[in-house]
Amino acid sequence: MNSYDFSLVEEQDPSVAEGHRVLYDREVPFEIRNQTDPNDPSQELGTLEAIKVKILIMGEEQNPLTLRIELTSETDLFFHFNHNLDEHGFRQVQEHQKLMVDFPEYPNVLIRMLNNCIKEPHSHLAVFVIEREGLARLDFIQNMEYKFVELLSCNFIASPEDVIRAHICFRYNTLKSRLSLVQSRLQDIESVIKVKNPSLLLQLSKASTSRSGMK
Known part of the structure; x- marks a missing residue:
């Protein structure tokens, strides 16, 4: 989809x-x-x-x-x-x-x-x-x-100006769609890891939180 x-x-x-x-x-x-x-x-x-x-x-x-x-x-x-x-x-x-x-x-x-x-x-x-x-x-x-x-x-x-506006809207919608695809794929991967190796998912979550804190 x-x-x-x-x-x-x-x-x-x-x-x-x-x-x-x-x-x-x-x-x-x-x-x-x-x-x-x-x-x-x-x-x-x-x-x-x-x-x-x-x-x-x-x-x-x-x-x-x-x-x-x-x-x-x-x-x-x-x-x-x-x-x-x-x-x-x-x-x-x-x-x-x-x-x-x-x-x-x-x-x-x-x-x-x-x-x-x-x-x-x-x-x-x-x-x-x-x-x-x-x-x-x-x-x-x-x-x-x-x-x-x-x-x-x-x-x-x-x-x-109308052409520029149309292209900006297109580029925005393209990036938004790509982001949605990546997020959906990430959720699929997380679901698989959660079933196969829950401890790995916890480890990845902690690592992600740690990197966010450093920023």
């Missing part, structure tokens, strides 16, 4: 509400730079954070109609940015950045770059620059030892 309830919560993910499918969902190290004030030189300094990156597509994986990237943070519930692109918009990006891939290959290119940032964080960098009026930019940069080379840049916008 608990597993069924949890699956229902997953189906309520706002990210897939419009029919999108998740291709990628991982935490990636980002350097966050806040450049809301271009006259403040201190804003050039970035902070390293683990940002959850979710890549979704509408349509078939080999021939997507649209692509969306969602960025969220576990340390800031209101951090929510998105990047949306269809084939027409991609052509402009392709021409401007001189990309040698077509739109169907774009999701895999992004996934490969994100994975490189996880596996080789010293040579592959993801720099997220927050600008004014809810605009932002994600730059993929490679450290070539003698210089930094910008590989790809993606424009982002801050998500509307």
Whole structure:
């Protein structure tokens, strides 16, 4: 019953509400730079954070109609940015950045770059620059030892308040369901131990009480 309830919560993910499918969902190290004030030189300094990156597509994986990237943070519930692109918009990006891939290959290119940032964080960098009026930019940069080379840049916008609210509610309900599952499993284990070895249950209870007291 608990597993069924949890699956229902997953189906309520706002990210897939419009029919999108998740291709990628991982935490990636980002350097966050806040450049809301271009006259403040201190804003050039970035902070390293683990940002959850979710890549979704509408349509078939080999021939997507649209692509969306969602960025969220576990340390800031209101951090929510998105990047949306269809084939027409991609052509402009392709021409401007001189990309040698077509739109169907774009999701895999992004996934490969994100994975490189996880596996080789010293040579592959993801720099997220927050600008004014809810605009932002994600730059993929490679450290070539003698210089930094910008590989790809993606424009982002801050998500509307109602979208952020929906995602916060979803994350809260997901954690609540997981907690319920863990508590239910713990009760099952306690019931088994109580029958098989009551003294062990008493010992575990005392140990738990002792650790709580130390806190």
